[in-house]
Amino acid sequence: MTEHKGVLIIGEIIEENLAAVTLELLGCGRTLADKLGERLSGLLMGSDTRPHASKAIAYGADKIYIMEDPLLEDYQSDLYLAAVEKMVRRVMPKIVLMGQTPMGRDLAPRLGFRMHAAVLMDCVELDIDTQTGRLLQVRPVYGGNARAVFTSETRPQMATVRSKAMSPLERNSSRKGDIIEIKPEIDPSAMRTKLLEKVKEEVAGIKIEDAAILVTGGRGIGGPEGFEQLEDLAGLLKGAVGATRPVVDSGWCPTSRQIGLTGKVVAPDLYIAVALSGSSQHMAGCSGAKHIVAINSDPQANIFREASFGIVGDWKKALPSFIEKVRELLKE
Amino acid sequence: MELIVCLKQILDPEAPPDSYTIDQEANRIFLPPEIAPVISTFDETALEAALRLKDTHGGRITALSMGNKFVSDVIKKALAVGADELILLEDVSFEGGDAWSTAYALAEAIKKIGRYDIIFCGRQAADWDSGLVGAGIAELLGLPSVTLAKKVDITDKTVTVERVAGDGFEIVKVPIPCLITVSNELGELRLVRLKGVRRAEKIQPTVWKPEDIGADPSRIGSRGRLTTLHKLFKPVKETQCEIIEGEDVAEAAVNLTLRLREAKLL
Ligand SMILES: Cc1cc2nc3c(=O)[nH]c(=O)nc-3n(C[C@H](O)[C@H](O)[C@H](O)COP(=O)(O)OP(=O)(O)OC[C@H]3O[C@@H](n4cnc5c(N)ncnc54)[C@H](O)[C@@H]3O)c2cc1C
Numbered sequence: 390m391t392e393h394k395g396v397l398i399i400g401e402i403i404e405e406n407l408a409a410v411t412l413e414l415l416g417c418g419r420t421l422a423d424k425l426g427e428r429l430s431g432l433l434m435g436s437d438t439r440p441h442a443s444k445a446i447a448y449g450a451d452k453i454y455i456m457e458d459p460l461l462e463d464y465q466s467d468l469y470l471a472a473v474e475k476m477v478r479r480v481m482p483k484i485v486l487m488g489q490t491p492m493g494r495d496l497a498p499r500l501g502f503r504m505h506a507a508v509l510m511d512c513v514e515l516d517i518d519t520q521t522g523r524l525l526q527v528r529p530v531y532g533g534n535a536r537a538v539f540t541s542e543t544r545p546q547m548a549t550v551r552s553k554a555m556s557p558l559e560r561n562s563s564r565k566g567d568i569i570e571i572k573p574e575i576d577p578s579a580m581r582t583k584l585l586e587k588v589k590e591e592v593a594g595i596k597i598e599d600a601a602i603l604v605t606g607g608r609g610i611g612g613p614e615g616f617e618q619l620e621d622l623a624g625l626l627k628g629a630v631g632a633t634r635p636v637v638d639s640g641w642c643p644t645s646r647q648i649g650l651t652g653k654v655v656a657p658d659l660y661i662a663v664a665l666s667g668s669s670q671h672m673a674g675c676s677g678a679k680h681i682v683a684i685n686s687d688p689q690a691n692i693f694r695e696a697s698f699g700i701v702g703d704w705k706k707a708l709p710s711f712i713e714k715v716r717e718l719l720k721e
Numbered sequence: 722m723e724l725i726v727c728l729k730q731i732l733d734p735e736a737p738p739d740s741y742t743i744d745q746e747a748n749r750i751f752l753p754p755e756i757a758p759v760i761s762t763f764d765e766t767a768l769e770a771a772l773r774l775k776d777t778h779g780g781r782i783t784a785l786s787m788g789n790k791f792v793s794d795v796i797k798k799a800l801a802v803g804a805d806e807l808i809l810l811e812d813v814s815f816e817g818g819d820a821w822s823t824a825y826a827l828a829e830a831i832k833k834i835g836r837y838d839i840i841f842c843g844r845q846a847a848d849w850d851s852g853l854v855g856a857g858i859a860e861l862l863g864l865p866s867v868t869l870a871k872k873v874d875i876t877d878k879t880v881t882v883e884r885v886a887g888d889g890f891e892i893v894k895v896p897i898p899c900l901i902t903v904s905n906e907l908g909e910l911r912l913v914r915l916k917g918v919r920r921a922e923k924i925q926p927t928v929w930k931p932e933d934i935g936a937d938p939s940r941i942g943s944r945g946r947l948t949t950l951h952k953l954f955k956p957v958k959e960t961q962c963e964i965i966e967g968e969d970v971a972e973a974a975v976n977l978t979l980r981l982r983e984a985k986l987l
């Protein structure tokens with residue numbers, strides 16, 4: 390039996406850039422590989438991947454495999470599955486990591502079942518057990534109300550990693566590594582599920598994942614009009630507006646604004662939570678915020694257990710004077 | 722059209738965080754008995770997706786669930802909203818499994834059901850939040866799949882799915898038979914009507930044991946696991962919230978900005 394060795398990450402190129410989560414995977418993969426005393430490799434698919442491969446090396450990889458084919462330009466589940474399976478069988482890593490992204494959510498489970506190897510989804514901590522050399526995989530469960538530590542009984546050990554849960558390394562352009570081109574040998578007839586079109590729902594202004602300050606509204610805002618005030622505040626602070634799931638489900642805000650377990654994961658410096666209860670599923674998307682400020686009329690609301698500052702009261706009374714004072718302070 | 726929907730009965734995921742207790746010895750999580758279990762949120766949405774197809778194209782919906790201690794009122798909701806049949810895989814030997822043993826048992830049951838055009842699952846079970854079983858069933862049955870659907874349409878033998886992705890959605894085509902996992906964006910499950918409740922009363926769920934589906938005993942329940950759960954714990958929270966006061970809420974808000982400025986957050 391061939392020995393499994395090293396760590397392999399499956400990277401993603403999004404809008405002609407290495408995805409932020411890919412850099413985080415490289416950082417965490419590097420730590421795991423060092424603990425094992427083994428190598429960190431990565432796979433990039435698409436076209437014109439070489440510059441990204443060099444960047445991935447600067448962020449910690451020893452070796453980057455590239456697979457170039459116009460058919461791999463966008464995520465196509467059947468084709469990616471075949472390509473990644475081929476790569477994993479060739480590299481025979483101990484550990485395979487992907488991001489908990491629309492791609493990772495689709496690809497990792499299928500790859501796991503195809504290779505009869507367990508996958509733990511949405512991990513927030515990964516470590517090597519010093520005694521057994523196994524991968525310890527920590528993931529939030531019950532919507533974030535509990536955490537579980539798992540190991541896999543099969544090889545390779547596979548995980549997807551929640552975005553912003555791990556830190557990338559500093560870019561070091563003098564790092565050396567190999568770039569190896571692999572022929573994907575794609576069989577287009579293997580494509581049963583076919584991506585026809587990507588529809589973008591543009592949101593004006595800063596993306597919520599990138600904003601240093603977020604103003605997030607919950608069901609207590611009561612309707613789309615209230616969100617205009619949140620927009621004003623976010624505009625003043627050069628931040629962005631986020632939302633809870635009921636807000637999105639009610640159509641007060643586009644889906645791309647949803648923060649939480651099934652929405653986006655954000656980690657701003659300041660998170661202003663207005664009229665939201667702080668459910669564990671919502672906090673799953675923002676518990677990485679440096680400081681949380683809560684405005685809620687219910688002193689028992691869970692958000693007060695997550696926040697460092699808060700006021701108890703009606704947001705309709707609080708927000709206008711908050712905005713006015715912020716405007717004044719920023720002028721000084 | 723033959724539709725199968727996989728539903729899981731779970732602890733209410735929206736119960737207050739405080740109400741969860743963990744048995745550290747057994748690595749199990751509990752809610753007080755007065756908080757009733759529910760059908761996993763996204764599985765209800767998956768059922769709604771199937772009902773919408775049945776509304777326009779006709780056909781039959783079979784609801785399939787594996788578990789133990791089913792609460793009849795909870796799981797029979799599937800029949801009350803319009804599923805035609807309910808199959809329960811109910812046996813102690815199904816207990817203690819993970820995604821691998823669960824997907825195996827469900828796939829064996831689906832083979833026994835035999836006829837299917839589309840199998841629907843939730844994007845993830847709202848208790849362990851894995852999102853694995855759907856892919857598992859698809860792999861075991863050799864079916865193509867689409868995950869995170871928010872809209873499902875069918876023309877001839879092709880299904881068109883809008884799939885939630887990042888800042889928008891993807892339009893994906895897949896031939897039938899296939900498996901689709903459904904996200905909350907598709908919309909909530911329709912309400913139960915009195916007529917539906919009466920209809921559900923007349924339908925007895927079918928219960929299958931491992932022998933009924935010809936399951937290999939080493940692949941179900943805890944014996945079929947590929948993962949080991951070592952520890953289950955509540956994350957500790959250390960934040961102390963400083964409540965900012967004032968004469969009234971408006972003044973408290975002003976004081977809050979001053980406090981944030983002092984803390985160099987504004
Ligand atoms: C599997 C699963 C996944 C989920 N994923 C997500 C997710 O990704 N993101 C997400 O957000 N949710 C998610 N949810 C839903 C989540 O459980 C909660 O239902 C949701 O977060 C509650 O949103 P909310 O805080 O806006 O609403 P509520 O819980 O209804 O809270 C509204 C709050 O507003 C306060 N309020 C009301 N009026 C006022 C006022 N005038 N002034 C001040 N305060 C006021 C109330 O005191 C209350 O605390 C998920 C649920 C499940 C089961």
Ligand SMILES: Nc1ncnc2c1ncn2[C@@H]1O[C@H](COP(=O)(O)O)[C@@H](O)[C@H]1O
Nearest residue numbers: 727728787842843845846851852853854
């Ligand atoms: N015990 C079960 N019975 C029926 N369906 C299930 C069961 N467990 C999981 N599923 C289905 O698989 C989906 C994903 O589950 P999971 O991989 O556990 O997150 C769920 O949304 C259900 O549709």
